[in-house]
Amino acid sequence: xxxxxxxxxxxxxxxxxxxVERGETIxxxxxxxxxxxxVPEAEQRADEVQRTMAQIAMFRETMPSIAVSDILAARHEGxxx
Numbered sequence: 065x066x067x068x069x070x071x072x073x074x075x076x077x078x079x080x081x082x083x084v085e086r087g088e089t090i091x092x093x094x095x096x097x098x099x100x101x102x103v104p105e106a107e108q109r110a111d112e113v114q115r116t117m118a119q120i121a122m123f124r125e126t127m128p129s130i131a132v133s134d135i136l137a138a139r140h141e142g143x144x145x
């Protein structure tokens with residue numbers, strides 16, 4: 065979350081909207097006092113999360129099954145003790 069003076073917000077509105085679209089929350093201040101808050105649209109964010117979760121699920125289905133012992137062995141591969 066970041067704060068920005070109202071005069072700067074006017075000058076940089078397109079960039080601020082892009083940041084909000086990416087999930088950033090921006091507080092607009094006047095004379096050091098918060099007067100507005102730009103937050104991402106909740107429905108759009110929820111849709112994005114659901115699409116990402118579906119992509120992760122599809123990716124996991126294509127991955128081979130790996131034993132825990134193999135994962136732990138790979139974790140230390142190349143380490144010098």
